[in-house]
Amino acid sequence: MSYLSEEIASQPDCWRQAAQLAARSGAELPMPGERIAVVGCGTSWFMAAAYANLRERAGQGHSDAFAASEFPTGRNYDRLVAITRSGTTTELNRLLAAVQGSLHSTVLTASAGTPVAALADQVIELGFADERSVVQTRFATSALGVLRAHLGTDLAPLASAGELAVHQQLDDSWADAEQITFLGAGWAAEIAREAALKLREAAQFWTESYPSMEYRHGPISIAGPGRLVWHFGPAEPRLAAQIRATGAGFHDSAEDPMVELILVQRLAAVLAGRRGLDPDRPRQLTRSVVLDAAS
Numbered sequence: 001m002s003y004l005s006e007e008i009a010s011q012p013d014c015w016r017q018a019a020q021l022a023a024r025s026g027a028e029l030p031m032p033g034e035r036i037a038v039v040g041c042g043t044s045w046f047m048a049a050a051y052a053n054l055r056e057r058a059g060q061g062h063s064d065a066f067a068a069s070e071f072p073t074g075r076n077y078d079r080l081v082a083i084t085r086s087g088t089t090t091e092l093n094r095l096l097a098a099v100q101g102s103l104h105s106t107v108l109t110a111s112a113g114t115p116v117a118a119l120a121d122q123v124i125e126l127g128f129a130d131e132r133s134v135v136q137t138r139f140a141t142s143a144l145g146v147l148r149a150h151l152g153t154d155l156a157p158l159a160s161a162g163e164l165a166v167h168q169q170l171d172d173s174w175a176d177a178e179q180i181t182f183l184g185a186g187w188a189a190e191i192a193r194e195a196a197l198k199l200r201e202a203a204q205f206w207t208e209s210y211p212s213m214e215y216r217h218g219p220i221s222i223a224g225p226g227r228l229v230w231h232f233g234p235a236e237p238r239l240a241a242q243i244r245a246t247g248a249g250f251h252d253s254a255e256d257p258m259v260e261l262i263l264v265q266r267l268a269a270v271l272a273g274r275r276g277l278d279p280d281r282p283r284q285l286t287r288s289v290v291l292d293a294a295s
């Protein structure tokens with residue numbers, strides 16, 4: 001069994017630990033009314049964006065999200081929240097170094113014994129969710145889980161639903177699809193981006209991802225027989241009908257998108273296996289991107 005598969009299956013347990021960590025660390029996380037920016041790279045960026053979307057919609061205050069390399073200088077924030085499994089990602093650590101002393105920063109990381117710890121004002125360590133696979137699954141959802149729990153979401157039912165998602169039979173048609181496009185609205189659009197990245201990273205599989213209502217604005221031209229459109233959350237009925245009319249397979253679900261993501265992670269492991277790939281050591285990827293000084 002790959003580390004990836006073991007780590008996918010351990011997410012419900014990790015989410016329970018995330019809920020406990022959120023309860024212990026509440027005072028260190030953004031308070032209602034704070035104006036915040038949330039940053040990360042790759043998977044961590046998508047988790048940052050999902051949290052920012054959820055926080056602002058929950059009425060807790062202005063919440064922007066950026067890829068760490070695209071952080072706009074010159075805007076006023078009360079706090080920078082950074083998400084990084086490794087604690088060694090160059091773009092993120094450069095940003096934290098640049099704002100040190102002028103912008104309060106809080107980092108969520110799997111390892112506090114890494115350079116990021118010295119760069120951030122506060123460190124929230126999720127050691128229980130660290131991973132051996134290069135491809136991230138449980139750290140990402142656990143970091144989002146801590147932040148969701150801090151926003152008031154009860155993670156216990158999500159962990160129970162996650163147990164079912166770990167064991168439920170995957171539809172054969174999913175792995176047979178030639179191409180998959182993931183859609184979602186609001187924070188689910190960020191989970192859709194993460195789902196698409198997972199299949200690219202682990203299985204070199206062709207995926208795309210869009211906010212639901214953007215799909216008609218061009219990307220629907222990719223849909224057709226033999227391809228699949230996967231919608232996180234229930235799709236608007238006319239959109240669903242229009243997608244079905246293309247001949248593409250269509251899947252949507254009322255399940256919480258973070259729980260539903262487990263099915264896509266498992267699909268990534270299945271597709272990697274079918275293609276003879278090692279999902280723990282994907283081509284051209286490393287645990288983190290560490291750039292030299294000239295980059």
Ligand code: F1P
Nearest residue numbers: 041042043044084085086089288
């Ligand atoms: C961020 C990241 C991963 C990606 C790859 C390279 O890492 O971009 O999302 O899958 O492994 O690193 P981190 O900053 O969360 O450690």
